[in-house]
Amino acid sequence: MQQQNMNFQSQQQGILQTPPSVVSTKDSLYLTDMLSWNLLAMKKAHFFAQQCQDQELKMEIENCGRMHQKHYEKILTHLNSPQNQMNPQVPGRQ
Template sequence: MQNQQNSQQMPQQQQPVMQQPPHVITTKDLSYINDMLAWNLLAMKKAHFFAEQCQDQPVKLEIEKCGQMHQRHYEMLLAHLQEKQQNNQMM
């Protein structure tokens, strides 16, 4: 009951929403992006492997679509990093 009263008394502060990503990639950001690249690459490889093993054609197609989605995400992340690198070289 006391926690409810305290949370009602304190106004909720909202973070401002960024319209564009910052111009700097921190070490923590880079580490997280590296993890996302690794996760998408692994998911893409697993989907390819399981699609090759699958005998049911509709299921195989869905697994392949999943793998293609992870490949697109991987390529989008990589393109973003390459764009950042090019922008930093121009500065």
């Protein structure tokens, strides 16, 4: 019953259970933005951790930077997965 409710809620919110076979231009731009945001947050966390005197705060900032690095790497992993390599042709390109 709970699984049915989750599936119903997912369908109402427009959440896909499987990735689409083609990434739209808008989706591609959003993925690029997500990579940029995570990279910037990672760089800022590293910079501020180096400036920090309080060791406990420094460790928390470094953890935040590592979290953004993991997110960045996870997005790249999804983009470079073998499933995405099956159809290398991009629509509109020759």
